[in-house]
Amino acid sequence: MASKFRKKKEGGTPAISTASLPDIVFMLLFFFMVATVMRDTNKLVNVQLPYADQVQKLEKKQLVSNIFVGVPIEKYQKKYGKEPRIQLNDKFGTVEDIQPFILAERNARREELRPLMITSIKADKDVNMGIIADIKEKLREVNALKINYASRKGDISQNKE
Template sequence: MSKFKKKQDEGTPAISTASLPDIVFMLLFFFMVVTVMRDTSLKVKNVLPYADQVEKLEKKDLVMYIYAGKPSPRYQQQFGTEARVQLNDNYARISDIQQFIFQERESKREELVPALITALKVDKETNMGLVSDIKQELRKAEALKINYTTREGDANLNME
């Protein structure tokens, strides 16, 4: 009769799951903060032309996007095959562009309004007349900072 008994070998101890909920919620919070949600869903065909002298915009929150192109196949039966303008998630008329610019300016802080840039994402097969009409409306709205969004590459590829 000994006072001390040898401990029986019980195998490896079980993994503690007490901190598992904390880890799961930490990962969930991380992915909620880091994930970028898509701002708009494109309803127009948008194959951008190539350009060889491209610069990246630094502050994308100061950019207002105007999309132009033929309706995507999903919307062609409803809207036809003529090139159209898309502002945010909806098709729009050329005359709606001024109102769109004014609404975007209202949603920004006053000191950021002079730095706002209008980015035209125009399909490479879109008629230049539509682009010219868009630019005329932008002039009327005094949105004179215009950026043409393109893909980086040789400009001669646009001829194909």
């Protein structure tokens, strides 16, 4: 009788079965594979977005075309200088390149999605409005009227520094 009880106490804690570990890892793997959005463009200009609090979220990424404006990153400063430049996809562009860019973006989308397209202007907080005004003028001319000034969510007083 007594030996029966003693037997149970021996042996310590049994090892946890790791048989289900691959399943868990695979599940996580699939989750991240699906959720991953690969960065499709290389950064050529430095962009520090301004803060704003009356912002809207852009839901459909496939409808958004991005225009980056900022000072070129150090690697390109010798070639392109320290003045703010426009980046369209993977290349530096000028104001003149915006209209072909928008038309190309438009052609890449299905017909029914074209009126819903949004142009997101991702400009550094310290660029001058001159360049932004030029971009807006060009966008107006090609009827790309829906624009979005990309910004970080935060109080506007943070813009002062």
